[in-house]
Amino acid sequence: MRTYRVKEIFYSLQGEGCRTGVPAVFIRFSGCNLRCAWCDTDFSTYTELTAEEIVAKAQQLTKGPGYAILTGGEPSLQVDAHLLDALHQAGYQVAIETNGTHPLPAGVDWITCSPKEGSTLTLRYADEVKVVYTGINPEHWRANIESPNWLLQPLDKNGHNNTTDVVEYILTHPTWRLSLQTHKLIGLR
Numbered sequence: 001m002r003t004y005r006v007k008e009i010f011y012s013l014q015g016e017g018c019r020t021g022v023p024a025v026f027i028r029f030s031g032c033n034l035r036c037a038w039c040d041t042d043f044s045t046y047t048e049l050t051a052e053e054i055v056a057k058a059q060q061l062t063k064g065p066g067y068a069i070l071t072g073g074e075p076s077l078q079v080d081a082h083l084l085d086a087l088h089q090a091g092y093q094v095a096i097e098t099n100g101t102h103p104l105p106a107g108v109d110w111i112t113c114s115p116k117e118g119s120t121l122t123l124r125y126a127d128e129v130k131v132v133y134t135g136i137n138p139e140h141w142r143a144n145i146e147s148p149n150w151l152l153q154p155l156d157k158n159g160h161n162n163t164t165d166v167v168e169y170i171l172t173h174p175t176w177r178l179s180l181q182t183h184k185l186i187g188l189r
């Protein structure tokens, strides 16, 4: 039976992007095809779960239908139509957080693309594009992907962040909006 490598499943509030504050069950998959210098995700441990086991765990947490966010790692390396169907049949609206380099199964309800410098996007549309600002001009991503929502997020590394630079960039390039990791500000996962 098909299984998925799942790092963790937990219930919290979406902390970032357009849907900040929405309660969601996070399904975090292990593994990624990129190696970002600031990546804080540990992929060394995971549990092999079937789609049915993932849905059952989500239902234990949300006590009914809700909002499920497929994240990682890079969830598109594992998420398929079978898992998507199982979540939809259980009444979940399904979102995905992807780096945009790998195709997605059809039918995802909300796509967040967080592109990484040096990578090549295969995704052509996302409901929101969320760029972590490293100081590199983020405008070049517009040539590769369409979206109604362009979000710039500070780089948070070793206790330092460049929020001031991000605010200044947005003030001078007002098609962007600020995205903060609000869950970290209030001590949520």
Ligand code: SF4
Pocket (backbone or CB within 6 Å): 032, 033, 034, 035, 036, 038, 039, 040, 041, 072, 073, 074, 099, 116
């Ligand atoms: S794309 Fe995301 S999960 Fe993958 S290495 Fe970069 S920060 Fe980590």
